Amino acid sequence: MEGQVIANAFQNAYWGFPIALYFWLVGASAGSFVISTLGWVFGVKKYKPLALFASNTAIVALLIVPVLLIIDAGKPYRFFHLFIFAHWSAPMVWGSFLILTYPIAMGFYSFFVHKENQLWARRLGILAIVLALSTHWYTGVVMQLNPARLPNHTSVAPLLFLTGAYVSGIGLLILCLWLRNFLVTVTARVSPELMADMARLMLYGIVFDLFLLGNEFLQMTYGTGEERTILYEVLLGVFRWPYLYLEIVWGLLLPLIILVIPRTRRSLNGVLVAAFMTATGVYGMRIWWVMASQYYQGHF
Amino acid sequence: MADRLYGMGGVSSGKGRPGRKRYAMAIDLRRCTGCNACTAACKTHFDVPLGEWRIWVMETEVGKYPDTKRYVLPRLCNQCDDPPCIPVCPTQATFKHPDGFVLQRYNRCIGCRACMVACPYNARHLLPDHRRDKRNPRNVADKCDFCVVRVTRGLAPLCVTSCTGGALIFGDINDPESEVARTVRDNKVFTLRPELGTAPQVYYIGLNESIADPEFAFLNRxxxxxxxxxxxxxxxxxxxxxxxxxxxxxxxxxxxxxxxxxxxxxxxxxxxxxxxxxxx
Incomplete structure (x- = not known):
């Protein structure tokens, strides 16, 4: 039908850049912690030396999260209502308990890694990795369980979040390890070969992320009119910079190319560039995932 | 463009709580003049801040000059029987009253705005800090509550009493003799976004199916x-x-x-x- 809306209320987008940053930080923390557990939980010995640093990076990234969330709330002093009036059907309550327990478990894990207590490091590592994955899974679920919000309302959402977390966490960790190498003694440095090996793990995540995004793209292309409209807006319209350029091209395709060419994937510079691109590119995904649906419905 | 038939199901299948009232509203769009008296009355009474609305009127012009027609669509909280805002509220600040109202507990709300993201009708807003009367709730979520304080004292909601064309009809839909029950029974009624399964309790008569679509609103501003x-x-x-x-x-x-x-x-x-x- 031909026509135009000439008067309407203006709707706000209530979650924006800070919430996108929160999702990114939780993800980076989870991804970083996955690498930390490779040595002490999954028995990949070459990753043992960087376990403590990776775990501490994950803790630092996660400690910023409650600050962001509490500042973002309209009533910061009421944050404890999340626990005393907990409404168990709300994903935000699940997340509150996860964000509370996950850093504690990581802290204990770090302690036992520091003490080189294999038994308890493994036990705490298993617990913390379950909490790490759950914490980031819940951020996907928070967006997923809004039936009226497209494209968030898809069961792919938590997987997309987890994969993004995995790649951005490894990317962030590689950059932090590279910076750390300037500050520590030669013997404590992480070798470029190990960083290249981490980049290989990141590559698997990139491929899987592209696969998931391809599925999401297919679903929306063959979807309802609303889905196609939103797909246009994120792909070529208002959100083309966060989605197409920042996430797909900058965050996934270019690192993919760098990491499949043998010469660049073995060079430290190539690995660092790919790590930086992936870590920052995932923030593009967080932006359009949080804001596109609200922007679209801001006119209704 | 969506070509859904709004309100195919008519009145939602839920019947409310046995022995309780089930407040609902019917809006006869044939009688609505788009005068915004409802908006003004609501804004004034509740001190609804600038840029936020408990009820608002969406106006749309359809067709090409000279064959044009203007549609108006008063919008407010649909007091859904299955509201998406309730399960996502982490502090149980929002809840469904047994008589059908979806209400907000200001003293529990932390202002996380999960309910606003969940609401398909954009019927919720955040009360800002700079309110005219500082004793009013601030920095928490707010919404239309069907004027619960008035209704429990036997008065109709303000928008209904202020409606110049008599387009807004309010009452207990479980009482077969009530005006709203008769109106909903005797007319073809439509609800907004019925495909979401929220069972809205605001029924429209004469709703243009295109303008009640978010996609239309997005593409045709x-x-x-x-x-x-x-x-x-x-x-x-x-x-x-x-x-x-x-x-x-x-x-x-x-x-x-x-x-x-x-x-x-x-x-x-x-x-x-x-x-x-x-x-x-």
Whole structure:
């Protein structure tokens, strides 16, 4: 039908850049912690030396999260209502308990890694990795369980979040390890070969992320009119910079190319560039995932 | 463009609680003149802040000159039987009253805005800090409550009493003799976004199925509305809680960076004030 809306209320987008940053930080923390557990939980010995640093990076990234969330709330002093009036059907309550327990478990894990207590490091590592994955899974679920919000309302959402977390966490960790190498003694440095090996793990995540995004793209292309409209807006319209350029091209395709060419994937510079691109590119995904649906419905 | 048949199911299947009232509203769009008396009455009574609405009127012009027709669509909280805002509220601040109202407990709300993201009708808003009367709730979610305080005292909601065309009909839909029950029974009624299964309790008579569609609203905004909307977005930082507001005309690379920095800037600049604007 031909026509135009000439008067309407203006709707706000209530979650924006800070919430996108929160999702990114939780993800980076989870991804970083996955690498930390490779040595002490999954028995990949070459990753043992960087376990403590990776775990501490994950803790630092996660400690910023409650600050962001509490500042973002309209009533910061009421944050404890999340626990005393907990409404168990709300994903935000699940997340509150996860964000509370996950850093504690990581802290204990770090302690036992520091003490080189294999038994308890493994036990705490298993617990913390379950909490790490759950914490980031819940951020996907928070967006997923809004039936009226497209494209968030898809069961792919938590997987997309987890994969993004995995790649951005490894990317962030590689950059932090590279910076750390300037500050520590030669013997404590992480070798470029190990960083290249981490980049290989990141590559698997990139491929899987592209696969998931391809599925999401297919679903929306063959979807309802609303889905196609939103797909246009994120792909070529208002959100083309966060989605197409920042996430797909900058965050996934270019690192993919760098990491499949043998010469660049073995060079430290190539690995660092790919790590930086992936870590920052995932923030593009967080932006359009949080804001596109609200922007679209801001006119209704 | 969606070509759904709105309200195929007529009255939602839920019947409310046995032995209780089930308040609902019917809006006869044939009688609505778009005068906005409902909006004004509601705004005045509840001190609804600038840029926020408990009830508003969406106006649409359909067709091409000279064959045009103007449709109006009063919008308010649909007091859904299965409201998406309730399960996502982490503190049980919002709840369904046995008589059908979807209500908000201001003293529990933490202002996380999950309910606003969940609501398919954009019927919720955040009350800003700068209210005319500081004793009124601030920094918490708010919504239309069908004027529960008036209704429990035997009065009709303000929008209903102020409606100049008599388009708004309110009452207990479980009472077969009530005006709203008769209206809903005797007319072809439609609800907004029935495909979401929220079972809205605001029924429309004479609803144009196209203009009641978010996709239509998104794709067919007038140029003036777009411009006013962009201006509104640029000027609407309320304590940083609306940091998702973007100016769509400035979303190139530099625009995105600029807006991101600006929104982060206001978010962090407002942060310290939040801790001093009322202890609890």
């Amino acid at each position: 007038s140029a003036q509305l777009r411009e006013r909307y962009a201006t509104f977005k640029r000027n609407s930082e309320v304590g940083g809680e609306m940091a998702g507001n973007i100016d769509e005309s400035d979303m190139g690379f530099f625009g995105l960076v600029r807006q991101g920095l600006h929104n982060f800037g206001t978010f962090f600049a407002e942060a310290p004030k939040k801790f001093f604007r009322g202890l609890y």
